[in-house]
Amino acid sequence: MQESWVDFAERLGADLHLELAGTGGRRAALMRALREAIESGRLAPGTRLPPYRSLAADLSVARNTVADAYAELVAEGRLTARQGSGTRVAERVAPLPSRTRTPAPAPPRRPVHDLVQGRPDPSAFPRSAWLASARRALAAAPHDAFGPGDPQGRPELRQALAGYLARVRGVRTSPERIVVCSGTAHALRLLSAVLGGPWAVEAYGLPFHRGLLADAGVRTVPLDVDGEGADTSGLGGERAALLTPAHQFPTGGPLLPERRTAAVAWAGATDGVVVEDDYDGEFRYDRRPVGAVQGLAPEHVVYTGSVSKSLSPGLRIGWMALPARLVPAVVAAKGEREPYAGAVEQLTLADFLACGAYDRHVRRMRQRHRRRRDLLVSLLAERAPQVRVSGIAAGLHAVLDLPEGGERSVVKAAAWQGLAVEGLSDYRHPRWRGPVREGLVVGYATPPEHLYAGALDLLCRALPPAE
Template identity: 60%
Template sequence: MTDPWATFGVDLHLELTGPGLRVGLTDALRRAVRTGRLAPGTRLPSSRTLAADLGVARNTVADAYAELVAEGWLTARQGSGTRVAPRTVPRGVPRPAAARPPQRSGPEYSLRPGVPDLASFPRTEWLRASRKALTAAPHEAFGYGDPRGRPELRTVLADYLARARGVHADPDRIVVCAGFAHAMMLMGKVLRGRRVREVAVESYGLDLHWNLLADAGLRTRALPVDGFGSRTGELGREGAVLMTPAHQFPTGVPLHPDRRTAAVDWARTTDGVILEDDYDGEFRYDRQPVGALQGLDPERVVYCGTASKSIAPGVRLGWLVLPDSMVSEAARAKGKSDWMSSSLEQLTLAEFIASGAYDRHVRAMRLRYRRRRDQLVAALAERAPGIRVSGIAAGLHAVLELPRGTEQSVVQAAARQGLELYGGAQFRHADVRDDGRDGRDMLVVGYGTPSDSAWTGALDALCRVLP
C-alpha cells in the first residue's frame, strides 16, 4: 500500500556530514532549520519518503526526526506529519529583514503612449476561456508543435481578421509569435535571407523596431511623413518598407488612399515587401476603421497584429499573415530562435475569440478610450485653448501640437510634476532634420495608460504644464 505521506512535504537538499548517517542527517536538518532554509511550519517528507530519497534506512530518518522533536526543532502530530517548529529569535540575534511592500518608483502619473488600461484586463472572461481551453486541449498540445502556432488559434484568427480588418487570411499562412518585436526579429531574418539590405521606415516611429531590423543586418532609411501619412511616392530601391497605414504612429494620421495604392504599386514593381503594423486598427472613434492595407495585395504585404493593445502586452501573443512564399521561411526562422509561443496561452486566446468575448472586450474598450479622448479634448479646449489636437480620433494616444521650441521644456516640467510625458523627439528617426521643416514640436499623449482612479490627476497635471 502506498504511504499516504509519500506525496506530501518538500524536496530537501541535505549534505550529510559527521561520523555516521544518523548523526550526519540530524546535523544537516538542524542546520537547515537554524539557518532558515527550512522555515517554521514547513512540512517535511515522511520518514519513508526521505529515506528512499537519501538511500538510507527508514529507521535512520525516524531516529533523526525523533531527536530533533525532542530538542524542539521539529514537531510531530498525528494527522499533521512532521513540521519545522515555530520559534522566536533569541535576544541579540538579528531578525531577518521583514519583507517590505514594493516602494513606488518613477512618476506618480503616466501618459505613456501605446499602453492600454491594464486595470481593464478581462480577468473573469480570460479565466473562463482558459479553463475551457485547458479542459478541451488534446494531449499533444502540451508537447512541441508546429512553429507556426496552434491550429485552433490560427483558424479563429483567420476568420476574425477577415471579418474585422479585411485581411485575406488563411490559417496555413499565419505564424503566431510573441508580440510585434518578435515579429520584427523573424521578418528581419527572412528579409536578410532574401538578400534585402535596406528597409524604409516611417520618419516617426519606435526606435525599438528600427533597432531590431538593424540587429538583423538591415539598414533603415527614414521615409518622410506628413498630414497624409507616409510619402510613399518617395520609396526607392529598398527591399521592404515598415508602415502603420491605419493610424500612423505617433503622428496619428491614416495613409491617404492614393498613397496606399502607390505603396502596393511600388511593391509590385520592385518585388518589394510591405510590413504592415496594424497595432491599434480596431480602435477608430469617428467612423468605421479603414481596412488593412494587406487586402490590396496579400502577396506583397505582411500583416502584423498583436493582442498587446486590444487586451494587454503581458499576453505576449502576436501574428503574422504572410504571402504564401514567405510562410516556410518565417516558420524556419521562428523554429531556430523560439520554436513556439505558449500553447496554453494560444488555446486560451483562441477560445476567447471564438466565444465572442474578444469582440465584447474590444467594443467595451473602444467606448472607454473614446470617452477618455473626448475628455482630453474638452479639458484642453477649456484650460489650454492654444493647443491643437491633431490626427484622427483613434487608438490609444493623441498628438498635441506645441509652439515651436517648447517641447523639451514641457516634458521637463511634466517630470517635475511627477507626470511621465513623451515628446515627438522621442520617436523621430535620426535621419529627420530638426530645422523647422521635417521636425516638429509635439506631445504624444497616451490616454489609455492611467487607471480610472488616476486619469483625472494625470489630466490635471498635463494641463498645468502646457504653455
C-alpha cells in the same frame, strides 16, 4: 519559565539600529538619532518603526521616552501614525543637504502619473472571461498541444485569427498563411532575417523597431510623414517598407488611399514587401474602420498584429498574415524550439475569439478609450486652448502640437511634477532631414481610472500658458 529579553524583543517588533549620543538626556538623544536616520535616507519613506515597548527594551529607555519622541516627530511631519498601521516614516521626506558640500540640484520627482503611450491599463484585463476561455480550452485541448509544438502556431488559433481578421480588418488570408509570434517586434526580427535590407520606415515611428532592425544589420531609410500618413512616393530600391496605414504612429493620420495604392504598386514592381503594422486597428472612434492594406495585395503585404494594445502585452501573442512564398522561410527562421507564445495561451485566445468574448471586450475598451480621449480634448480646450490636438480619430494616444523649442521644457516641467509623458521628437528618425514637428505624445489608456483625472491636471499645468 521566565521569558528572556531576546524572546521579548523578537515578539514585539523588528530591530532598529540607533546610537544615542550627545547631551540633553535620553529623549533628546533619541530624537537626534531618529531625525538623522530619516533625513539621511537610512530609514526610507514608508518604513515601519518598532512599537514603543520593543524600541524601549532595545535601547534600555523608558516607554514614555520613545512614545514622546515618536509623537514629536509625527508633529514635525517626519513620521505618520495610523491605527492598525503602526508608526511609519512619512512619504517624501527629503534628505538634508550636506553641510560641507554645495547642495546638488534636486532631481525630478519619481513619476506618480503615467501618460506614456502604448501601455494599456493592466487593471482592465478581462480576467473572468479569459479564465472561462482557458478552462474550455484546456478541457478540449488535444494531447499534442502539450508536446513540443508547431513553430507556425496552434492550428486552432490560426483558424480563429483567419476568420476574425477577415471579418474585422478585411485581411485576405488562410490558416496556412498565418504564423503566430510573440508580437510585432518578434515579427520584425523574423522578417529582417528573411528579407534582408534596406527597409523604408516612416520618419516618425517607434525607435525600438528601428533599433531591432539595426541590430539585425538592416539599414532604414526615412519616408516623409504628414497628415495623410507616409509619403510612399519616396519608395525606391528598398527591400521592404514598414508602414502603419490605419493610424500612423505616432502622428495619427490614416494612409491616404492613393498612397496605399502607390505602396502596393511599388511592391509589385520591385518584388518588395509592405510590412503593415496594424497596432491599434480595432480602436476607431469618429469614422468607419480603415481596412488593412493587405486586402489590396495579399501576395505583396505582410500583415502584423498582436493583443498588446487590446488585451495585454504580457500575453506575448502576435501574428503575421504572410504571402504564401514567405511562409516556409519565416517558419524556418522562427525555429523548431522557439520560446514564445505558449500553447495554453494560444488555445485560450482561440476560444476567446471564437466565443465572441474578444469582440465584447474590444467594444467595451473602445467606449472607455473614447471617454478618456473626450475628457482629454475637452480639458485641453478649457485650460490650454492654444494647444492643437491631433491624431485622435483612433488609437490609444493623442499628439499635442507645441511651438518650436517648447517640447523639451514641457516634458521637463511634467517630470518635475511627477508626470511621465514623451515628446514627439523622441520618435523622429535620426537621419531625417525634412520638416520636423514638436509636441507631446499623450497615452490616455495607461492610468487606472482613479488616477486619470489627476494625470490630466498635471499635464495642463505643464503646458505653456496661452499668449
